[in-house]
Amino acid sequence: MLTTSGITKIFPGVKALQHVDFRLFPGEIHTLMGQNGAGKSTLINVLTGVLQPDTGTMHLGGKVIAFGSPQDAEAAGVRTLYQEVNLCPNLSVAENIFAGRQPKRFGAIHWSDIKQRAQAALARLDVSLDVSRSLDAYPIAVQQMVAIARALSVDARVLILDEPTSSLDDGEVAQLFKILRHLKQSGIAILFVTHFIEQTYAISDRITVMRNGEREGEYLARDLPPDQLVAKMVGHERMSERLRKADEHQEAHEAQEAQEAHEAHEAHEAQEARPPSPSAPPPFIELRGIGRRGSMQPIDLDLHPGRILGLAGLLGSGRTETARLLFGADRADSGTILIEGRPVRLRSPRDAVGHGIGYCAEDRKKEGIVAELSIRENILLALQARRGWWRKISRPRAHELADLWIERLGIKAADADQPIGLLSGGNQQKALLARWLATDPKLLILDEPTRGIDVAAKFDIMDRLLALCANGLSILFISSEISEVLRVSHRVAVLRDRRKIAEVAGTASNEDNIYRLIAGSGE
Ligand SMILES: Nc1ncnc2c1ncn2[C@@H]1O[C@H](COP(=O)(O)OP(=O)(O)OP(=O)(O)O)[C@@H](O)[C@H]1O
Ligand SMILES: [Mg+2]
Structure with missing residues (x-):
C-alpha cells in the first residue's frame, strides 16, 4: 500500500534518516520500533507530508507520491495521529474532531450536524462525552481518544499512530486495539509506533526496527522473539553492557535486602517495641489528612529519605491529584503537611521547590x-x-x-x-x-516519568533514580504500569476513587494483590 525507498533526511548535526526502505501492506498492523531518537517520528513525518525528504521516493497504491503538506497526505487517505496530542485545548470536543472540515450546508457550519457526528465518531470507540464541553475539561487519556476519533472520522487507506497508547490505561488500550483489528479487517494499512513490547506483540503482524536513523530490519512478529527485538533495537554491544548492569543491580538489591532483614532481625532481638520498619529513616515529609474538596479525599502519606513510594491506581483514581497537592500546584483545603517534623504550608509550586520538592509532570x-x-x-x-x-x-x-x-x-x-x-x-x-x-531535590514526584522512553533507556533511568535514592533522595513514583511501580517501589499506596485504600509492602505488594485492591476485593 505504502512504500519508501532510499529516504534520507538530514537535520543540522543529525542524520535522522539514512536510505530508509520501508513497506506497509494493506490489512496489516505494522509496528515501528526503535530507541529514542532512532528516527521513527521523522519517518512518519516524511510519510505524512510534514517533512520533505532530502532524497528517496515514495509510492502509495503503486503510484509515486510526494506530499507537499499533511493536507496532501490526508487527501490521499493517509491519516495520522501524531506523538503529541495536537488538539486545541480550549475548543469543544466536537470542534476538535471536525476542526478544518466542518460539514457545511448552504455554506454555513451546522452545529447540530457536527455534534451528532462527533458523538458517532466517539461511539465507535465506546466513549461517550459531552462533545460541547471544552477539550481541556477532560484528562489527557480522554483527549487522546478524541484525537483518535478525529483520525478515524474520515475514510482512510493508511492509518498512522505515533505512540497513541502512552497515556491510556489497560482498558482503553484494549478498546483501541479492538478498533484497530476491526479496521485492519477492512483492508486499511496500519502503522503503529510504541515503546511497549507487550503491546507490540499483542497487535502486530510485522515489525520494522529502526536504529540510528537506519532501518535495521523488517520481521514478521511471530518470527522475532522479544529478547531479539530488544537486542536489535539497542545493538549488540549495548545489550551485553545492559545485561551486566542488570546483574549488578540484582546483586546490589539482594545485598540490600539481606542487610535490611539482618538489621530488622537484630532490632527485633534487641527490643520488641521498635517502630515496625526499623531500617526506614524518619520521614522527610508527612501528609496528614491532606485533601481538596471535589478532587481528593483526605490522605495520609509518609515519604522517607532513600525510599520510593509507588502510587498505584486507575486513571482518575487520584494519583495526579495527590501529586499536585504535594507540590502546591493545587491547594489543600484540609489537613497538614510536616517537613522534617515541622508543619509547613505549600501554597504554590514555588513553596514546594523552596523545600526541595521537584515535580516531573505527566503532560510534558x-x-x-x-x-x-x-x-x-x-x-x-x-x-x-x-x-x-x-x-x-x-x-x-x-x-x-x-x-x-x-x-x-x-x-x-x-x-x-x-x-x-x-x-x-x-x-x-x-x-x-x-x-x-x-x-x-530531597523529594522528587515522578508522574509517568518513563512515558515515551524506550525500553533500554527506561532501565538506565531507573538505575539512576535508585542510585540517587541510595544517597537519600525520596521519590513518589506514579505510573499506570503496575509492574513498573512494583519493580522500583519500596512501598505502594493504592488509590481508588480519589482515596487511599491501602498501603502495601513486602509480600503483599504483588501484581495480583494490587489489581484486587484496585478492583475492590483485595485485603
Ligand atoms: N526538526 C528537527 N530539527 C533538528 N533535529 C531534529 C528535528 N526533528 C528530529 N530531529 C532529530 O532527529 C533524530 C530522530 O528523531 P525522531 O523524533 O525521529 O526520533 P524517534 O525515533 O521518534 O524517538 P522517540 O522514541 O524519542 O520519539 C533525533 O536526534 C532528533 O533530535
Ligand atoms: Mg517519536
Whole structure:
C-alpha cells in the first residue's frame, strides 16, 4: 500500500534518516520500533507530508507520491495521529474532531450536524462525552481518544499512530486495539509506533526496527522473539553492557535486602517495641489528612529519605491529584503537611521547590517543556527558579550542568543550544527529568516519568533514580504500569476513587494483590 525507498533526511548535526526502505501492506498492523531518537517520528513525518525528504521516493497504491503538506497526505487517505496530542485545548470536543472540515450546508457550519457526528465518531470507540464541553475539561487519556476519533472520522487507506497508547490505561488500550483489528479487517494499512513490547506483540503482524536513523530490519512478529527485538533495537554491544548492569543491580538489591532483614532481625532481638520498619529513616515529609474538596479525599502519606513510594491506581483514581497537592500546584483545603517534623504550608509550586520538592509532570507539553527555549535553558529552568531569577547561574556553570545531565541521562541531542522542541519525544521527557534532578531535590514526584522512553533507556533511568535514592533522595513514583511501580517501589499506596485504600509492602505488594485492591476485593 505504502512504500519508501532510499529516504534520507538530514537535520543540522543529525542524520535522522539514512536510505530508509520501508513497506506497509494493506490489512496489516505494522509496528515501528526503535530507541529514542532512532528516527521513527521523522519517518512518519516524511510519510505524512510534514517533512520533505532530502532524497528517496515514495509510492502509495503503486503510484509515486510526494506530499507537499499533511493536507496532501490526508487527501490521499493517509491519516495520522501524531506523538503529541495536537488538539486545541480550549475548543469543544466536537470542534476538535471536525476542526478544518466542518460539514457545511448552504455554506454555513451546522452545529447540530457536527455534534451528532462527533458523538458517532466517539461511539465507535465506546466513549461517550459531552462533545460541547471544552477539550481541556477532560484528562489527557480522554483527549487522546478524541484525537483518535478525529483520525478515524474520515475514510482512510493508511492509518498512522505515533505512540497513541502512552497515556491510556489497560482498558482503553484494549478498546483501541479492538478498533484497530476491526479496521485492519477492512483492508486499511496500519502503522503503529510504541515503546511497549507487550503491546507490540499483542497487535502486530510485522515489525520494522529502526536504529540510528537506519532501518535495521523488517520481521514478521511471530518470527522475532522479544529478547531479539530488544537486542536489535539497542545493538549488540549495548545489550551485553545492559545485561551486566542488570546483574549488578540484582546483586546490589539482594545485598540490600539481606542487610535490611539482618538489621530488622537484630532490632527485633534487641527490643520488641521498635517502630515496625526499623531500617526506614524518619520521614522527610508527612501528609496528614491532606485533601481538596471535589478532587481528593483526605490522605495520609509518609515519604522517607532513600525510599520510593509507588502510587498505584486507575486513571482518575487520584494519583495526579495527590501529586499536585504535594507540590502546591493545587491547594489543600484540609489537613497538614510536616517537613522534617515541622508543619509547613505549600501554597504554590514555588513553596514546594523552596523545600526541595521537584515535580516531573505527566503532560510534558502543557506543564513541562518550553519548546522555544534551548535544551540547556529547559534543563536549568527549575534550578534557576529555585535560586531566584536575579541570581543568574553563570554561563560556564550552566554549560557544565546541562552537559552533565545530558550525558547522565543519555539525551540524544546535536547540541544543547538547540530548541528543545527539536528533540525526539523520549529525549524531551529525559530533559524534563534532568530539569528536576539538576535542582538536587530531597523529594522528587515522578508522574509517568518513563512515558515515551524506550525500553533500554527506561532501565538506565531507573538505575539512576535508585542510585540517587541510595544517597537519600525520596521519590513518589506514579505510573499506570503496575509492574513498573512494583519493580522500583519500596512501598505502594493504592488509590481508588480519589482515596487511599491501602498501603502495601513486602509480600503483599504483588501484581495480583494490587489489581484486587484496585478492583475492590483485595485485603
Ligand atoms: N526538526 C528537527 N530539527 C533538528 N533535529 C531534529 C528535528 N526533528 C528530529 N530531529 C532529530 O532527529 C533524530 C530522530 O528523531 P525522531 O523524533 O525521529 O526520533 P524517534 O525515533 O521518534 O524517538 P522517540 O522514541 O524519542 O520519539 C533525533 O536526534 C532528533 O533530535
Ligand atoms: Mg517519536
